Amino acid sequence: MNAQDVAAPESAQLTGKATKTERKHLRALSWGHALEWYDWAIFGLLSSYLGAHFFPADNELASTLNALAVFAVGFVARPLGGVIFGSIADRLGRRKIMIFAIAAVAFGSFVIGILPDYETIGVAAPIIVVAMRLLQGLSAGIEAPLGTAYALELVPNRPGYVSGFFGFFNNLGNLLAPLSIFFLTQILTGDNLAEWGWRIPFIIGGLFGLLVLWLRATLPETLDVDTARAETAQKKASSSAIWADVRKYWLSVLATVFIVGAIQAYNYTWIAGLPNLARAAYQEDPSAVFGITTGFGVFMTLGALALSKVLDRFPMSKVFVIARILAIPTIFLSLLYSAPGIGTFAGVMFGGAIVLLLNMTIFVTVSNSLLPKHIRGTGLGLGYGVGVALFGGTASYLLLWLQGEGMFWVFPVYIAILCAISVILYLAAKKRNGIFVGK
Known part of the structure; x- marks a missing residue:
């Protein structure tokens, strides 16, 4: 095991400021995160329009549920993308992956934006939409976990700053989605x-991807590729060696599934x-709904930026445990929105914002902290992808379905249980394996 893979001691001092070059590299990575979150939020927010054009049904709710099912399909591909591309990144480098x-996310968004609807090309329309969501799911499976791991390797002494910096751009993507609508x-x-206006945000996302591609072309490689290739030559199968170490840290991978899954279910709700x-x-x-979600996005975006200034003052592990425990009662605010009322909708959205902000800012860094550098691409790709696919991608569909069945109360209970499990598994993995980032 490499020296940098030794678990960080609890007393580790995290000092120093990010340099101009480090901030440039972080922007190249985080703008890609912003585009990914923008794309996924756009699809979710415009599901009622997408459903009408690509998944026609007898009523608007049924069409929306069909579109949200495709929204969930994109998440199914995430574990596969995380495993495949994470393994490649652990052997051959981060930069190309x-x-x-980001190229796959941008391409999928652009195609959906210009794709003829069901009435024009028939069954080919929903098939192509599903194909684009699967492609985006493969890329998204590695974008967030590897992107954050990459950033922590570029700026190793400021995990709190990296968390807040990425949180700002992640939430900026979420903000730009409702703002554009x-x-x-x-x-x-x-x-x-x-009829056609819903296409504009998808086309913008595809074109913006060209700028992000240019920015990422300037990134340095953090993995010692020559050493990785030499190790590959010395071993019969480097992938087998990587998976052997992933199995060694199986509890950390399992904890990541629930750390990611629980808060993503909350987030997509x-x-x-x-x-x-x-x-x-x-x-x-619609104007009121999108106006409120835009205000919510402003709070989340500026809040993450503020957190980037202070998070390194506190042990990340303690911040996580407190934030995740607070999420358990907060999710029950969703029960208040059980009947029409735009004021209630606004109250619920902003009532859950503070706890969601803290959790969403740190959850990927916390997941990174449970795994050593040499297997983060593979281990995080697997844990993050499974967590998002099982719990995050199905949250919106499950919420609407339970509401339609008159069992809306089951939904917050479900997420509260996920949050509790994530805390238990995190503490168990931390005790067994230690932590490798922060303290």
């Missing part, structure tokens, strides 16, 4: 938005589930 990841609702009539519940089930005014 991160360039591929909100502006469209002010410019276009409801009929124009439903707030950024996609509740807004779609307001639009499709309760028929709230």
Whole structure:
């Protein structure tokens, strides 16, 4: 095991400021994160429009559920993408994989934006949408876990700063999604938005990907590729060696599944589930819904930036445990929105924002801390992908389905249990294996 893979002692001092070059590299990585989150939020927020064009059904709620099912399909590909590309990144380097990841996300977004609808090309339309979501799922499976691992390797002495920096851009992507739709609702009539205006945010996302590709081309490689190749030559199968170490840290990988899955289920409830519940089930005014989600995004974005200034003052492990325990009662705020009422919708959205902000800012860094550097691509790709696929990608669909079945109360109980399990597994993995980032 390499020297840098030794678990960080609890008393490790995290000092120093990020240099200009380090901040440049972080921006190249984090703008890609912003685009990924923008893309996934756009698909979730516009599911009612996508459903009508690509997945026609007898009523609007059924069409929306069909589109959200495809939203979930994209998550199914994440574990596969994380495993395949994470293993490659652990053997051959980070940079090329991160360039591929953003190219796939941008391409998928652009294709969905220009794709003819079901009435024009028939069954080919939903097939292509599903194919694009699978492609984006493969890339997204490695974008967040490897991107954060890459950043922590570039700026190893400021995990809190990296968390807040990435949190700012992640939330910026979430903010730009409803903000772009909100502006469209002010410019276009409801009929124009439903007919063709919904395509504009997807096309913008595809074009913006070209800029991110250019930025990422300037990134340095953090993995010693020559050493990795030499080790590959010395071993019969380097992939087998990597997987042997992943199995050694199986408890850390399992903890990552729930650390990621629990808070992503909470997150997608707030950024996609509740807004779609307001639009499709309760028929709230679209401008009001998108205006509230935009305000929510502003809070999350600026809040993450503020956290980047202070997180390194506190042990990350303690911050995580406190934040995750607080998420357990907070998720029950969703029960208040059990009937139409735009004021209640706003209250629930902002009532859960503070706890969600803290959890969403640190969860990927906390997951990184449980695994040594040489297997982070593979281990995090697997744990992150499975967690998001099982719990995050299904959250919006499950929320709407339970609401339609009159069992809405089951949903917050489910997420509260996930949060509790994540704390237990994190503490167990930390005790067994130690932590490798922060303290």
